[in-house]
Amino acid sequence: MSEPSLEIIDLSFAYPDGRQALRNVDLHVHHGERVALLGPNGAGKTTLLLHLNGILRPASGEVRVAGLVVSDDSVLEIRRRVGLVFQDPDDQLFMPTVGQDVAFGPANFGLDGEELEARVAEALGAVSMLGARERAPHHLSYGERRRVAIATVLAVRPEILVLDEPTSNLDPASRRELIDVLRRLPITQLVVTHDLPFALELCPRAVVLDEGLVVAGDTTVEILTDELLMKAHRLELPYRFDPREQASS
């Protein structure tokens, strides 16, 4: 069997103020798989994501990316393998131009010259934003900034793409474009979202986190149709939304 893209083994974590944010979390994501991470506000989703590239370190347990354990020695290589897209694109885009922002990651990992140029073009192309290369990030629309933020991590050619609430604040058309972009990308994806129809459309599998515990893991349709589970963990579908109908269409 091939190495899983992401392996989280018995991970626990508490913030310095004593708040236990993660408890004994286990999660496996296979190569090329797209998994949705669901859960109410404060469940610990963002906290979990920050462990994936070593910004936070587990109190106990282990995180492996393509077989490599997150540790002080491996952290730079881990950051190359894990492309983390933050919730607010304004936190992610900090260079004066889009092109430079996309180049920031690969340049840190030692690319330069024509290779770097090509990498930037490839990443912007993947999110259909090639035309914005010389523009200033703060002049782009919110949806465009979101896509550029994704390009900034794609440029590093990560093993796994990790997105924190990628559809928040997007209008329906930008949301649709984002879904198309993400579905086209042939890499492993872990997506935190409150947008359940989005999760259903993008991710065949879903995991539910609540109060730092993994409380369910199944196909996304199964989870969204389990009314008891949904109620217990404050998950709600849009009015009259039928996951089965949606999934079969």
Next chain:
Amino acid sequence: MLYRHGTTPVHQLPAQVKVVALLVFVLAVVVLPPEAFWAYFLAGCLLVGVMILAELPAGFVARRLLVEVPILIFALMLPFFGRGETTEVLGLTLSVEGLWGAWTIMAKATLGLGASIIVSATTTVPDLLRGLDRIRVPRVITAIAGFMVRYLDIVAGEFSRRRLAMVARGYEPRWFWQSGPLAQSAGSLFIRSFERGERVHQAMVARGFAGRMPVFGDRPATTREWWIGLAVPLVAVLLALLSVTVLG
């Protein structure tokens, strides 16, 4: 913003050339002796020539010159408060020293500002930062300047939303001393900006940032571009030398 899009030769000069040219020009203007009216006039003509070349409309430049108004007011007060020898103009007793002071401040400020307007109107901020980088301005300074420009809009936007939220709840600051609540909210704005700084730093670290900003391949300016760019300030230097020797 200050930048005005265009494709004129002035726009196309590399930023570092323009920055150096601006510095040299300003230095030349600073050393012009007050009595050399002709030199000021010629330097002004040079600037107007470059403005025409850069296709900058007179109104655009005039509006940006408005920031000079406080300086002008200050300069105009000098003749009234200067000491020493006095002279009568239209029935007013004015200090001769003060008159000279007012004239040089006005002339030099206008020329210096005019030149800065040309450079900022023909150079985008990213280019300007890259140009500064090229002429060895420390990376930390250009990086900070870059962040400031990048996040100014966001902080300003947050501030105006904050104000709007207050106004919507009946707060209507008419006078300066009523701005207390807004000023207090600036405190929380600072905290918010600080927290954003932390998140931005996380995002940088996540993409492999280890304390050094990468440089991105930009081309150096050619000798020809240096000559073209420095032509104008060199004429100004010549004017300065001439006027100093003629009058001195």
